[in-house]
Amino acid sequence: MSISLKKLKDQVIVITGASSKVGIATAKMAAAKGAKVLLTSKNEDALLQLATELRSKGYPATWVPADIGREEDVHKIAEAAIRTFGRFDTWVNSSDVSLLGESTEATQDDIKRMFNMNYRGIIYSSQIAIKHFKERGVPGALINMSAVWSDRGTVIPVPSSASNFSVKEWTDNLRADIAKDKLPVSITLLHPGKAVTPYNETMKKHKVMVYPAGSVAENIIYAAQHPKEDIHVYVKESKHPILSSLAVAGLGVIVYASIKQKDQPYQSKDQV
Structure with missing residues (x-):
């Protein structure tokens, strides 16, 4: 089904995780291109500062x-967008809880918080966004955030990769349902490198590919206007899946080794 999305200047965009680096970059970029934006996260002070x-x-x-x-x-969130702007055309899920460490080191509280934000939050948001698009009967875009770890496992962000994989499977199934019902909704899954997580600094020291938040935001802006199922920002799609797998796994080994050498404790970080 061919879907024609609005130009950014004619859109209202909801951005979750708007206080994260990716969320801030996306909001600034979208607003500069003429979009009306609704910003949301748990960090009220950061939201007020950005909106101001x-x-x-x-x-x-x-x-x-x-x-x-x-x-x-x-x-x-949806009610606020409709009350203020009358609608929304694109919903961006960029909220994220990252857990850095081995699976055996993660606490139950950390895992519950991570899946509640990264997975259940995506489910709630996706359902409400699609319901809105269906009721309006016009094309809309849903952009979910996963990570390169959702495609291939690695040894360091193991708990996070589990939730990322869940998001990938949910989004794939959701896309199939949308196609079956012939709804004019573009569903994009973004696979960025974790440029804003606790292990970002370690990655930089090892000179592996780390994209700034602006690069992720640029792809979000693109997906808001052009239907595309998957966008890989961190490890580029390769004609050689084995080499691509080795690249992701190798990155995890590098980060894992660096952290173990420094005897760093298990870490978690919210990008909300």
Whole structure:
């Protein structure tokens, strides 16, 4: 089914995780290109600061503090967008909880928090966004964030890669349902490198490919206007899947070795 999405200047975009580096970069880029933006995350102070900055430049922006791991909060986000702008055309899920360490080191609380944000939050947001697009009867875009680890496992962000894989499977199944029902919804799964996680600094020291948040944001902006199923930002798609697998696995080994040498403790970080 051919889907024609609006130009960015004609769109209202919801951005979850708007206080993260990727969320901030996406909001600034979208607003500069003429989009109206609704910003949301759990960090109310950061949202106010970003919204104030955008408004000072004459960009239409509003914000609502919310936790997408709570279904009632996701409803609140959608209602705020409709109340303020009358609709939304693109929903970007860029919230993320990253866990750095071995599977055996992760606490149950860490794992619950990670899956609640990374997986359940994606489910709630996806369902509400698609319901809105279906009710309006016009094309819309849903952009979910996963990671390169969702394609191939590695040895260091093991807990995170499990939730990333769940997001990938959910998004693939959701896309199949949308196609079956012939709904005009573009569903994109973004596979970025974890450029804003605790192990970013280690990656830089080893000179592996780490893309800045702006590179991820550019791909989000592209997906908001051009239907595309998957976009890999970190490890580029290869004609040689074995080599690509080795690249991702090798990166994990490098980071793992560096952390173990420094005897760094298990870490978690929210990008919300």
